[in-house]
Amino acid sequence: MxxxxxxxxxxxxxxAGAQLVEVLPSSEYxxxxxxxxxxxxxxxxxxxxxAELHRDRPIIVYxxxxx
Amino acid sequence: xxxRAAWRLESLGFAEVHYYVAGKLDWMAAGLPTEGxxxxxxxxxxxxxxxxxxxxxxxxxxxxxxxxxxEGWDAAVVVNDERVVLGLLRAKELAGDPELTxxxxxxxxxxxxxxxxxIAEMARFFVDHDLASSPVTTSDGRLVGLLLRxxxxxxxxxx
Numbered sequence: 452m453x454x455x456x457x458x459x460x461x462x463x464x465x466x467a468g469a470q471l472v473e474v475l476p477s478s479e480y481x482x483x484x485x486x487x488x489x490x491x492x493x494x495x496x497x498x499x500x501x502a503e504l505h506r507d508r509p510i511i512v513y514x515x516x517x518x
Numbered sequence: 519x520x521x522r523a524a525w526r527l528e529s530l531g532f533a534e535v536h537y538y539v540a541g542k543l544d545w546m547a548a549g550l551p552t553e554g555x556x557x558x559x560x561x562x563x564x565x566x567x568x569x570x571x572x573x574x575x576x577x578x579x580x581x582x583x584x585x586x587x588x589e590g591w592d593a594a595v596v597v598n599d600e601r602v603v604l605g606l607l608r609a610k611e612l613a614g615d616p617e618l619t620x621x622x623x624x625x626x627x628x629x630x631x632x633x634x635x636x637i638a639e640m641a642r643f644f645v646d647h648d649l650a651s652s653p654v655t656t657s658d659g660r661l662v663g664l665l666l667r668x669x670x671x672x673x674x675x676x677x
Binding site: 452453454455456457458460461464469472473474475480481482483484485486487488493496497500501504506508509510511512513514515516 | 519520521522523524525526527528530531532533534535536537538539540541542543544545546548550551552553554555556557634
């Protein structure tokens with residue numbers, strides 16, 4: 452089951468080798484994204500996730516805020 | 519959006535998926551670094567004066583004014599032990615009765631800005647609202663520094 456994490460959780464998981472994925476449109480990713488994040492917009496997850504994300508590492512997804 | 523993405527990834531067979539629900543807004547509001555085209559822009563957190571004098575609620579205005587004057591300032595930010603901003607002392611408040619406590623003299627609940635706001639945006643706001651200064655805080659209210667009008671308007675290129 453996916454788990455909700457906060458900012459400290461993000462840092463802890465990144466230190467442990469997690470992959471960081473911004474799911475906003477590419478234009479928003481281009482302006483600002485968390486260091487080291489890759490961009491897979493929500494609508495492209497089905498098509499791209501299998502090829503671009505490692506299955507043996509934790510994944511953190513984020514967007515702009517809780518909306 | 520991030521919970522939906524997380525659940526979709528899980529359904530695609532990814533075993534360990536987390537979602538950072540507070541997201542990019544929370545990260546940037548904490549003053550943490552980002553990458554991208556906007557990362558090169560000057561922002562409120564870059565320009566804010568981090569050496570602004572601070573004081574506590576129970577201090578006397580006279581003592582604080584002496585300290586502020588001695589440091590060459592005409593403003594101070596009122597914070598608690600956690601550096602959470604509670605008020606602001608501008609020149610007008612600092613000129614009050616020196617026997618007042620800061621709690622009595624301060625301007626409570628000043629408007630604050632987050633560190634990621636672009637300086638060009640800040641400059642427009644300062645001019646439109648005729649502001650002299652404004653604290654910059656993290657999303658949990660902790661002081662980053664004080665933005666001064668001369669820094670903000672001077673830093674922003676003319677439109």
